[in-house]
Amino acid sequence: MCGRFTLFSTYETIIQRFRIESAIDETDYLVSYNIAPSQQVAAVINDGSKNRLGYLRWGFIPSWAKDESVGYKMINARAETLGEKRSFKNAYQKQRCLIVADAFYEWRRMEEGKVPFCIKLKSSEPFGFAGLWExxxxxxxxxxxxxxxxxxxxxxxxxxVHDRMPVILNREEENSWLNPKLRDTQILNRLLVPYNSEEMDVYPVSKDVNSPRNNSPRLIERIG
Structure with missing residues (x-):
């Protein structure tokens, strides 16, 4: 499960990190410490010749859906069943993207209730979630x-904290993932593995992150 994440790296950092050649205008670039489902998220797509940075709505709507409301239930796609699910099968082969982030949140069940944790790379660099678009x-x-x-x-x-996590791709894997000509699911499946644990930082943060209305740098501050 991944239901909340952040993107506060600068526009210039994202352009350089993901080798973007075509992008939204810098004035349209959004910074957020509490990105929630149904919001617009920055994503990288390769059109066959160059990486493009744009916005997608978080919540997958299959092309055959009768109503857009189905997207509110489809914020995540399980790696294990991508090749089987009617909703994702076509996109898995033809419409893959990187969803840009620099941290995400998960909640641990404890006696005092659910406690939020911030999870990021120890290097504090931005990264790309493996994603599908439609x-x-x-x-x-x-x-x-x-x-x-x-x-x-x-x-x-x-x-x-949680038994699931978003797929974070290594830099070396990003080109393969974005390559629209690569449709061999056996190769793609090998990319969808847990990120190196030793490179990640996990720590508790304020419960203020529970509400998407709260959005400030203090949400990623370590507590306790």
Missing amino acids: SWKSPEGKIIHSCAIITTNANEAVSS
């Missing part, structure tokens, strides 16, 4: 470009 057209002609974050089993660091 375009949906309503009967009235409205077009929505949406996405889902792929999840896998948690690594040792994250498993102390």
